[in-house]
Amino acid sequence: MNRKTLVLPAVVGLLAPVLAACGGSDGGSGGGDAIVVGTTDRFTVSKDVPAPLDPAYAYDVGSWNVLRQTQQTLMIQPRGDGEPVPEAAEECGFTDTGNERYSCTLRDGLKFAGGDPITAADVKFSIERAISLKADSGVSSLLSTVDTVETQGDREVIFHLKTADATFPYKLSTPVAGIVDSDDYEKGKLRDGFEISGSGPYTFEAETKGDELTKGVFTKNPNYKGSLTVNNDKVEMVSYADAETMGADIEKGDIDVMTRAMTPEQIDKLSKSTDSDVDLVEVSGLEIRYLAFNTDAASVKNKAVRQAMAQLIDRSELVSKVYGSQAEPLYSMVPATITGHSNSFFNTYGDPSVDKAKDLLAQANITTPVKLTLNYTTDHYGAAAKPEFEQLQKQLNDSGLFDVDIKGTPWEEYRPAQQEHAYDVFGMGWFPDFPDADSFIAPFLDKGNTLFLPYSNSRIINTLIPESRREADRLSAADSLTEIQNIVAEDVPLLPLWQGKQYVATRDDITGTAYVLNSASSLQLWELGRGVSN
Template sequence: MASVTKWGKRGIALGAGAAATALVLTGCASSSVSDTELNGLSIGTTDKITSLDPAGSYDNGSFAVQNQVFPFLMNTPVGSPDVEPDIATKAEFTNPTTYEVTLKDGLEFANGNKLTSSDVKFSFDRELKINNENGPQSLLANLKSIDTPDDTTVVFNLDHADQTWPQVLSSPAGPIVDEDVFSATKLTSADDIVKGKAFAGQYQISSYKENQLIQYKVNPKYDGVLGKAKTDEVTANYFTKETDLKLAVQKGDVDVAYRSLTPTDISDLRKDDKLTVTDGPGGEIRYVVFNFKTQPFGTGQDDADEAKALAVRQAAADVVDRAALAKEVYNDTFTPLYSMVPDGLTGAVQPFKDMYGDGDGGPDVSKAKKTLADAGVTGKVQLDIQYAPDHYGSASDDEYALLKTQLEDSGLFTVNIQSTVYTTYAQERTKDAYPEYQLGWFPDFSDADNYLSPFFTKENFVQNHYDDSVIQDLIAKEQAESDPDKRADLIEQAQEREASQISTLPLLQGKSVAVASKDVKGLQLDASFKFRYATLSK
């Protein structure tokens, strides 16, 4: 999930995983516990949790957990991309910049504390106050203030009209937390959250070992649109290797495997009669970020030159072969991406296809050479690209090796690629440590804005020193525009503007895939892009 102002999620990865036996993984080791001891479903994943506290994370691995245990004012019912009131009875704009929500009466957290409008205000205020570098607060950039005239009424006062605000309330910025357990000024530890039973979602956490194992039990006090969970107990296990996850689901040690399996693994598992492979709507994108300060000729370099820096980014865009990446690395489980807004969303266009390479999606080395020469760039350009295969999948090794080959075979670049574990990566990338680096994105909600505002607003999730008033103005206008055709046009203009400057270089878009044993029922991957444990049973 990653974000900016209003961002789309979570630097690539929707994670919630599934492992059927209680596999506690440390490093590459694993130990198993029988299904009878688990007395429920198990889910396994290779995704990583950054923080159980919603104020400290904006990634799929963390959001997958938060979705199970925290309530939202607005949520997406199973099978729908459209939001509805969750723990609320009513939610509506009373004017273009005022959104009023009425909570249900008698709401409680699992610990017995009452859930009131005070908790709601506290939840959003603390995200903004803590302002954690990995948090989702950019999604709240349009929030001016919150009023709570009584225990069940919440009034959001916005800086400007925003058609996506109801969806923001269902996003990683939207979990409602217990003000009697969570700190108002700093992140609250997972131990304190679990001990405090500060949950009001469909499940509560009974045992928590971060990035190893989480045990859930049903929360009888949940009173929301999603209804009661189908299974009382669920165990989520975290794998360090995709091969271990594949083996576990093949052996029946896991009931469900969700993020991440390699394209080759998925192809193999489709042939297994004991398993069902479920494909869901796409939304995931993969892209390269350029740090405008530390990239070649960047603003922080001794030889800083804006025109040359742009030429470097444009030349890279000219020589990248996305079709080869999709086919050779991902067996076409991903497709070429020519905009930060993926195909299928209203307003999506393909400016990188039209503006770069051969004009039809392919590379053009001669064009790249001319771009660099016209800017006065001589000699090979050094690119130092960082990536995180433990977060974005082991296929990232092949993806970035091929990207390196494509760039170097042009004769225009010398490329160093280096991998880093994601827990370090997530911290270092925001500190100008990487001139160019891999990110992925999985949307918070199904709207083109979720692929624009998180990246290109002034205070954005990428934090790569890209600051363009033109695209910021276009984003502000599309957020406020209620006419669908006019809004789509503004979205198109924003994509074209970014493509002309290349803050980010889009590469691939994918789809969500889950693998489950034949006896698992209720597995649904829909356009909400949320993986819900509560629909599963066996």
């Protein structure tokens, strides 16, 4: 190839066309050696994370990228993004005018990988199990609008919702709604370790070292029956401790595909290369990064401190110095390509200004410099996390209004500590559950938010989120969504920083790379095949 970077067209939220593949386990070319995919996602079993691959517990992009290959859901996000389409279901839809009763009919002849038939009772069991377990990961919040689940015969399942929820089809496409076998998954207990069973396009076998998953082997499921065409017989996912080792292995041909997270330097090098056997694919992304605040902590309890930080941070400089063209400044928790986005932080604060930040602190009688520690995780969001926080530290300290330290912690310790309110200010990333504004708002601002933040706004929770969910036409939800974003900009429980692009590197002889990653960073391993090297 002369041009080594393939840039795929952007897709805009719910306005993107539906491009769903159709077929089953007999589709695709298959054959050939296993396709080997590298990732820096780490999977560890611990006291704090006993069941990283149980769909009732898992709630991070890495574990979801395993479960999406193995756990079949009623609905699925289509190839080119857009509204979800039936997967384990033959058809689904709201059966009332208020978006409170949702019915699905299962495909005929569905089976778990082990051969047992799947019925509506299995769907009911799976959804009720995830809700009742209420895992501390917060993933069950995606099913918070479910009141009761009813079955009619073996193939029809009906969801009665507590309130209108036009986003419910999206939620049924996420791994928490994966259909599990009651013979393998207890109703009142998580399935510890790395064992997975389901009815998705692949079966799964884990290779481990101690408490860590080193390799996941995905083998084509002969009993799979759904909407997907599976283009390979086997995929191996290898977990790397760092991007540099992963990059060296794809150059040597030890792996075929390199996914998240590559370093900015690797991406820049691959994008400029014209003679390598490795191609870089750029995909429109919805990943965001942000700061979150424990608003009960003394150091940031006064919102003037948080507002001053919002007034000082120069997103353009941050992105330019750390990520270059691989990210864009973000002025809302809702990315710019999602329907309902508003530049609320820019509208509120404008360009960075030390004088305006000084006035905010003075009016609130805050003594300066304000001492803070910005916390970040060292091994979950890529190698650029430390340079990013060093840049944030410099910007705040150069103002003379803050005295900021930074502290990095491995994810295995970081996430439990954050949940226990150990940090006043901490950095997080977010890959959406589905491509809708609700997925960038409700997880952080609704009841039982996934970050365990003490911030609670009754208008957002009781009025604006329910209002937005009543609108099946998401453009009609814009007023409610904009008001939510404006409130966040005023109160600053969260401070958006940037929105990232995403990249996949592949060997020349791998096909299907245009669709191996969707905008929500979901891996679609069934798209990969082995062809002729260019």
